[in-house]
Amino acid sequence: MPFLSQYQTTGLLMGGGAVRRSWQLERGIFFRNAGMIPRKLYKIGEVMRYSGLSRQTVHNYTMMGLIKPLERTESGHRLYPEDVFEDLRTIMRLRRHHTLSEIKTLLKKLKKRR
Template sequence: MKCILYFTKRKTHLLLSIVLRRIFVNQTEVNTEVFKIPAKLYRIGELVRHTPFSRQTIHNYTIMGLIREAQWTDGGHRLYDESTFRILFRIVELKKTKTLCEIKQILNSEFATN
């Protein structure tokens, strides 16, 4: 089975849903059950590898409230979800013309409307 992955969870879930429904419809009994791919959680080192930010900057942005951890490991490490990448790239765009305080206000207003 060919699988194409997208960057956003919604498109991945939608694609998986369509593929699974086609498989089940082709069987004699129609099954509408949809399976969801579990969301991947990223450690801070993975964020550092895939973004232009240092470990300390990501830590500072978390403390400031610009980004939020999705959960913690048993060992006390922060784990971030895929939405953190979108927020970090938004911060890159906004840093060209805004201060971190202004960026925080913008991000908070964007989250309030979503």
């Protein structure tokens, strides 16, 4: 197991489950339906499964430029990078108070800062 923080070692003393959850929260990407999401390129079905969004929503966000596939397979399937999940989280947070066109502008500004 990698280096453990003070909070994780405290969890270790209280029982191993707390350590595993803390480590996953720090090292993995969490989404409501998935637990820890493995790092790789994702097809639209996997993005749907891990995010809980519909195929149409993921497709619409792609067509609007809110999320971008990194590449395509030989058969033309879009492949999304792992940071698509962070983008989707941001979109869902902003969706509460902004339109999709406003979100697109905000995401462009955020990406320029990175």
